[in-house]
Amino acid sequence: MLTSILTKALYTLISFFVILNYSLLLLGTMARVRAKVQGRIGQPVWQPYIDIIKNNARRSGVTHGIMFYLGPVFRLAGGLGTYFFIPVIFGSKIFANFSFSGDVLLVMYFIFFGQLGMALGAGESGHPYSPIGVARGLAQMTAFELPFSLAVIAVAAQYGSFSITEIVAAQQGGWQNWVAFTNPFAMAAGMLAFLGMSMNNPFSIVIAPQEIPIGPPTEMHSSFLGMLQTNRAIFNGAKMVLFMNLFFGGAAHPNIFIALGIMIMKTFLIYLYVVFVGVSFPRFRTEQSIRFFLGVPTLLGLIAVIQQMI
């Protein structure tokens, strides 16, 4: 019993370590990519590390109350939890995380956990920009949630399972088995929803109120901010892993390192796609993005679902 718990703790640590570093590097890389597109040199790849360390090292700090204090904790817990409920590498014990606790539904709803906590923390800060950003973000979230959930439903219906592991298992045996190819409409709907989920252009209105003062929600600073930045990396990673699992066959190889490589490659491409779209399009207003998500992506999702129904 004890050993199994300890092993699990060790595995969890490894998994955490991998995703943290990978995600931070990915963020840095993508920032550079974006800069290149815009004709700038950009920050160094390790800039996210510097930010986090610097923020955590700051000695001054104020708090507006308990919720404010707990907000970033909630946020990071949400990111970590989301990640831990997803099996990262198919067939690997180390990277199976806590996926036995629940299926894709759990993951979908656990995403809200951090967002809610964050929103509450930011809300207590008393700064009006925070709720403005939250209102926009939540509004947009419900919108992209619809095509995304339709895509998930289509996939679950396709394989008769909500279990991520089983979905990945069903996609093994070559790229032609990936959902992206067996159920392209679901993949399209999901990937369009993913644009909104990652809050890049053109769906970045959510963070607009924060841009004037500073990074993530407005009043957060020092170690709070550091925690949020950590989460941003992990949460990003978690989402990309989820999409990889759902639509692109997951990462599976007997050799754990090759499997990791596959994972890195796939998620990198997924993220690259987001950045690619982001640099190509201007920003939507909230109501525009809502209408967008409820338009073509939802239609695609509907087609995918109806396909399954027929």
Added chain:
Amino acid sequence: MLKRILLIVSMVLLALILLPLLEGLGEQTHVSSLAEYYLSSGADDLNSPNLVTSVVVTYRGLDTLGEVTVLFAAAAGIMLAFKGLKMDEKEREKTQGPSELLASGASLLFPILFIFGIYIFTHGHLSPGGGFQGGVVIASAALLLLLSGVIPGVSHLMTSLLEALAGASYVAIGLLGLYLAAGFLDPRFLPRGEWSGIFSAGAIPVIYSLVGIKVGSELSAVLNAMISKGGEK
């Protein structure tokens, strides 16, 4: 105009509906089964020559009692309606006083009419006539006096007292019939008397007299109320 046409149409339709009633209404040679009884046994039952009176006062006595009540209620209603209603001073001035001729004529006629009225209701069981007719004649006598201005008004107290007592006595006689004879309003608790006599036919003449008094006083009171526009000043 449209309304008029609608009226005519509906009247015609109503007439058409009721027309079958007229068909087959030939001359009758027989009276109804009910009447047969009255005609054959009525005289023996009650010892009253006037069979109509027998029917009115006894066989259908409840109707008559009701009838009295109707008149009573109407009188009460009318008096309530005129109660507290004052004639305009101007209007009063406009009314001309009665002529001398009318006044003298009324004074002359009143006793005759009054006695005639009494005659009619006391002989109701013998000849055509009865309480209502007699009462109306008496009331017309009172009307004559009122119109001619010989008396300013009929005493309210008197009429109401008379009316009440007559009415109550009527009910009492009915109850006497119930307890002394065979049923409510049965006149046979008084002796049958001799055929065609004024004190015959049991309580029928008493009842008719009471009705006469009641109707006479009631109608007088109503007329009084209408003329003076205010029964009780």
Added chain:
Amino acid sequence: MTQLLYILAFVVMAIGLWGILSRRHLIRMIIGFSILDTGIHILLVAIGYRKGGTAPILDEALSKGEALMNAVDPVPSALVLTAIVIGLAVTALMLSFAVRMVQNNPTMNADEHKELKW
């Protein structure tokens, strides 16, 4: 003969009804009622009549034995008597109500006594 009486009754009733329905003057409406009542009374009397019948009052002209054969039906006569009195009472009451109505709203036109409606 009796049929004529029936027809007369109906004509009188119709006239009365027509008066109620078409005359706007309150008093004329009431007169219409009286006429209608009169028609009904004629009808009742007609119903009681038998061919060649005489009044059901036993006297020298009509002995007890003959009554069954020759007297008219006494019942409708009794009914008519009651109906007349009732008609009288209603007419009197109607007139007094009409007087009060006109006092509240000085017009005899029934069309203009429409404070209560709908």
Added chain:
Amino acid sequence: MVTPIVIIAAALAMAFLLPVLEKAGKGLIKTLSLLVLAGFFAASLSWVAQILQTGAIISQTAGFKAPVSINLSVSMMEATGLAVIYLVALLSGAFQIFVKKAVWQGKELSLYFALILGLSGLVMTRDLFNLFVFMEITSISLYGLLVSGRDERRFEGGFKYMIAGGLSSAFYLIGVAFLYRETGQLNLDIIVAQSGQANLYLPLLLLTIGILIELKPFPANGWALDVYESADPGTGAVISAMNTTALILVFMKLMPLLQAFGSGIVYAALIIAGLTFFLANLAGIRQTSGRRMLGYSSLAQTGLILFVLLSPSAGLSEERGLSIIASMLRLDTIEVIALALLINHALAKSALFWLTEFLKKDALHKSSEEGDYRGNRGWLIPAGMAVLALTALPPFPGFWAKWAVITSFGAAGNIGGIAVILIGSLLEVYYLFRWFIRTQAHGEDGGDVIAPQVPEDFAPEAAPAPAGLTIKPAWQIFAPALSIIILTSLGLAWAFLSLSGGQELLLLPLAALALYALFDLIALPFAVKNILAMAGLGGYAYLIYGELNNMTLIFGAVFIAGSLVQLFLLFNKRDKRSGLLPFLVMMILSLGNLLVFKSSLGFFFSWEMMTVSSFFLVIRGRQASRASLRYIMFSLAGAFMIMYALADGFRGPLTGLVFAIGLLIKMGAIGFHIWLPGAYAEAEDEVSTFLSSVLSKAGLFILFITAGIYGQTFFPGAGNAFLASIDINAILGWIGVITALAGAMMALFQEDIKYTLAYSSMGQIGYMILAFSIQSHLGWVTALYLAVTHLLFKGLLFMAIAGVIMRTGTRLMYQMGGLIKKMPISFISVLLAIIALSGVPPLTGFGGKWLLYSSLMEKGWYLHAGLAMFSSGVAFLYLFRLIHTIFLGQPKTGMFENIKEAPIWGLIPQAIFMMVIMGFSMFPSLLIKPLQAAVEMVYPAAAEGVAWQGSTVLSSLGYWNGSAVMYVTMGVFLIPLAWLMIVNGRIQKVKQFNIVFAAERPYKPETTHYAYNFFSHYQKALGFLVEVRAERFWTMIRKSTDALGGLVRRIYSGNAQTYAFHIIIFVILFHLLAGGTF
């Protein structure tokens, strides 16, 4: 022994003598009158006893036997009818003598006795011409009584009455004349006995028309309305109660004659009666004059009684109480029904008429002008009960009679009859309740949606505005009060007879109502009352526990235990709050009774009791007039549909659908939801929580039990109708999911916090409907799971919010803000509740979502699943807004500085619910396993592959381990928290408005709270989805009904001549309906 004829003589003697005796003393005649009236009533009762032994009492007159003389006959129907008449006569006489003593003198009393004489004669006589005489006595004495009124217009009304009365007697007399000519007889019994007579159609037609006109049939009833409007209320009561009763009895007397010689006439009268009932109610909804409205209601009730009497199939019911009464009184069932309706109408309507005597104004234009009688319970209680009685709600006799009629019609397949009665009744419900609600509306109640309150009037709980009327001295109310008491006891007696076969338990809510009303009366301290209420509920739970099974146990926990916990909240307030507990306890017990009823009548009785009690809870709100009207309208419309389905015995899928719609209305499903937000929101804050968290489950429960489990026993065929027709479930499913979405969307755009919560409840109910309609093991477990958890988190929310509103004095969210520091416990409970509600793991809400999607996917309802996910996202929006705008952001300085945490009694129930939520979150199997057991009877788990593996629940699609999720969440939460505490050692607390790290520094906290119109962008994008369509639709329905009613009443032009013309038209119409030709 007083024979009938003595009554006639006594009444007559009184009539003749009173004007004279008056001279001797006013006190004398008044005492004498009352004694005689009481004697009449006693005599009629003694007849009832005598008739039971010896049969009909016959009085011959004049010493001769009928038909030679006129005879009076009193059989059971007449005796009981006379008892009603004499009872009302006694009460009415007492009312006039004591309350209107200035007006009522010898003449009036004398006329009154003439009237009673006329009515008695009408009922007793067997002679057709004599009947005419009594009819005239009645009419003429009534004309006379009209004179004694106050209204200037009474002569106009009286004149019209005379025109109609004159015509009716003319027709009657002509009819009698020809009848005599054809049969040679005037005695009813003889004529009937002479069967095989010549054609009596036309005489009987005229005869019937003569009687019918007096019964005010459509269209010949304009005069009656004018009379009701202009007459004194006392006289109105006399006409409506006594006159109608007598004339109905006359009509019953003529029935054998009509049936023997003119079936066409019976048919025509039936149609006319139905038309009268329906159209009078239709036109009634436009009334602004209270008395004229009561007049319309009287016409309608008369029509109803006739309709029931004449319907060939109205007496088929074998209802227990009805049969017992019928055999006890040796009457036909149909006669008992008619009698019950007569009593119900006579007592209730006369009570209402008497009560209007006390109103300052008759007109009811705007509620704010004349309303606000709520201070005067002496007026309100009898008025409310009378309205309940007239609208045939339990426990009044009308309820039982109507149930008998409707079930009889159902058994005979007479759907048209059911439709006429139910739709007409609904219209009557509308205007009677509107009238009642308006008279009692609070002075501040604009009768419209709440207007935003300006921050200045934050005064908590304004003192009630001075009452609009005072009845001084209070005893003046005795007549309506007595008549209602008698009516209630009769109803209770019937209730007891009906339910005595093992369902006595169902009477408990009434007992509780009485008991707690008594407690209110003796001014027991509220805390004591509340403790007694809790103890009572506990005892009740113990009482019914043995009768519960797996399914009912769950709802029992929701209804009883859920309420019990929330009762703690009521300790909050120190004032008397009379009227709250009686209805609350009654409602909870009625809900509990839904679990243990044993017959469809028992079910419907409890259902209506629940409706009534909850209505009186809603109406207590300060601005609830509109909401309560909607509530009662929709509730009763739903109840009527249910009644129809029960009566029809679930014979076809259509009936099942109607039943389902009835329940959906009660649950506030989309399209029928417009009553819901107002009712939940405008009720008092402490009451809202009961309504939303407990009451809202009633419809769901009935859905469950009718859909199979117990259906076979109680509602033969119910299960089949549901289970066999998948279509109904498909419809339910879509309705459910759309309700969920619409509820969430509408909750989004509310500024009023209670409206937000109310719409949220609507959305949650939508999920339950959806889950129910899946019709599988997992689906039903979901529905039950949602029901239980909804109780927990919605109760939590409403209770916490009640505390917030109590402290802040406002319901508008944007006026609050930053309360987290002032009310931290309330914040935690709201936080917990919204996490649970939104379905975010690790709390219980997620279980509901997981179950829902799993079952939906299994069912193959992918689109439903998608929409459900979308609406749960939307729910997230309003939940965040809820917690943010109230507890977070900037508090308004000055306004809420001295606010304290909610009182302890508000927090205790919240704490209990929070603990339960945490428990269920940690160990979902504690909740899910009992639910599975409940569902097992219909849908076994094994058939669908639903299984448990340790603490992981497996569906055929996925799995969920609630405990593991909890541990992981705690882990990932605690580790960063520890990290933060280590790193962030020297953290400094700053004041709320010290927004240091933002670039801009705003000046005033008041303008810094981003709360108003929170989701404006969302409204821009998707607002079109929640435009007020349903509201508009129902408004259109109301307006067009209004317009129709306006159209109908236009024929009552007020012109005496037109009314006469209507009578002619009526004759022609009647002739045509009777199958006559020209």
